[in-house]
Amino acid sequence: MENSYQEIEKVNQMPRIGDIAPDFEAVTTKGKIKFSEFATDKWTVMFSHPADFTPVCTTEMSGFAQRKDEFDAMNTELLGLSIDSIHAHLGWVQNVRQNTGVYFDFPIIADLDMKVSKLYGMLQPNESETAAVRAVFFIDPSKKIRLIMYYPLNVGRNMDEILRALEALQTSDKHKVAMPLDWKRGEKVIVSPPKTLDELNARIEDESLEKVDWYLAKKEI
Ligand code: BEZ
Secondary structure, three states: OOOHHHHHHHHOOOOOOOOEOOOOEEEEEOEEEEHHHOOOOOEEEEEEOOOOOOHHHHHHHHHHHHOHHHHHHOOEEEEEEEOOOHHHHHHHHHHHHHHHOOOOOOOEEEOOOOHHHHHOOOOOOOOOOOOOOEEEEEEOOOOEEEEEEEEOOOOOOOHHHHHHHHHHHHHHHHHOOEOOOOOOOOOOEEEOOOOOHHHHHHHHHOOOOEEEEOOEEEEOO
């Protein structure tokens, strides 16, 4: 007899950090896409929302739209998704634009058959059997999943944190360093701990580092 967790795992393949993002084809507000051919050489932030024409989702989608230039500056494409029809998406985009002047100028997947939602573990039946949760997948240019966020239906995400996490991932890759608690641009980063005695001795000698101890050292970048 299967327990409810096993039943959920059967419908949700739940990709994990480090996996290659599963490929799919989908209809979006900007035309059809094949994910493996989408945003080549760029990062992708793919996010789901529970439903068009709902209040929290409208604030979140507006947040993505209003800060799209910051994603552009970080070589990142936005890709939205919900289990709604393309007509609902078009109507909602138009409605928000008329009401607020904010234009959702990025593709939004119409996942009516729930194919992509299930492929990405966005459908979490104990939260809702018909609406995707608020997921955010950070996918690097090699299509590897690097960070995943899941929020429930009743709590909107934090756009500052989404942008901060993206910048932290990209900065970590570029400088081969790790990012401490609450790291923000301009702050010191963590140097990887030494792996040999020679590296340890060099670390102890290195006066350019801010050291708590040999295993926790920070530097400017
Ligand atoms: C909202 O976006 O406001 C919402 C959507 C689905 C369920 C609950 C809230």
